[in-house]
Amino acid sequence: MPRPQCARCQRPQRHCLCPLIPSLPSKTSVLILQHSSExxxxxxxxxxxxxxxLNAELRIGEQFDKDLPMDDGVxxxxxxxxxxALxxxxxxxxxEPRRLIVPDGTWRKARKVLHLNxxxxxxxxxxxxxxxxxxxRLRKAPMPGALSTIEAIVVALNSLEGGIRFEALLKPFEALIDAQIEAMGSDVFQRNHLPLKG
Structure with a gap:
């Protein structure tokens, strides 16, 4: 029998992240184009x-060119x-106004999305x-400086709009990772995810 799931954050009910999710306005709009497998x-x-x-949208697929918002004055x-790159x-x-379009997926899938669009x-x-x-802490970065999608958005918005108020987006992200580590057990996490000490 499937575990009850939160309809909003889509996490198991007992690991619901909704109480940690902020509701942040931004002058910069964010459009995330997520590869369907992600x-x-x-x-x-x-x-x-x-x-x-509040000013963000998620679209899922591989083909986005026909529906890109290009003629709306942003x-x-x-x-x-x-x-x-700037x-x-x-x-x-x-x-302003400006929009950040953020591909979401592995680096290989993100490049594929760009190739197809x-x-x-x-x-x-x-x-x-x-x-x-x-x-x-659960994914090995493919290259130095590689961030998850949410981390990249936080860095960008903090830089563009000043201050650190978008750091609040990382609270549910860190809780998500902590819950995954707890579920796998510390032995498995240390064996598979911690860097080896030289």
């Missing part, structure tokens, strides 16, 4: 980001590294600063 993942941080942000920027400091100088891939890109460290 939507079924237990550690789905994109859903948490959208639940915690400048869209792709939060994804690239050769000519820094967040440079983006602050650009006129030339209009999306042609948007100006914005990159996070170097040297960031993820709090995502």
């Amino acid at each position: 939507s079924r993942h237990a550690l789905n941080t994109a859903r948490l980001a959208v639940l915690g942000l 400048e869209s920027y792709l939060l994804f590294p690239g050769e000519d 820094s967040l400091e440079e983006l602050v100088e650009r006129p 030339p209009r999306l891939a042609s948007l100006p890109r914005v990159a996070l600063p170097e040297g960031l460290v993820s709090r995502y």
Whole structure:
């Protein structure tokens, strides 16, 4: 028999994250384009980001070009590294209103989404600063500075809108990770997820 699940955060009822999810306004709108395979993942941080942000939307699939909001007077920027990517400091100088479009999935799947959506891939890109460290203790980062979707959004919004108020988005994220570690047991976590000591 399936465990009762919270309809909002889609976590098991006894691990419901809703009391920790904030309700944060932002001048910057956030559109997350989630690869369809990621939507079924237990550690789905994109859903948490959208639940915690009043000015955010989640779309799921692989083909997005036909439905991209391009002609609504809001400048869209792709939060994804690239050769000519702007820094967040440079983006602050650009006129508002602005929209961050955030691909969500593994790096391979995110690149596939860009390959399948030339209009999306042609948007100006914005990159996070170097040297960031993820709090995502359950996934090995594919490269230095790689963050989960929710962490990347928090860094970007804090930089664009000043202060650290978007850190509140990370409370349910950290509770989610703690619950997963508890479920797997500390022995399994230490064996599979902690770095080996040299």
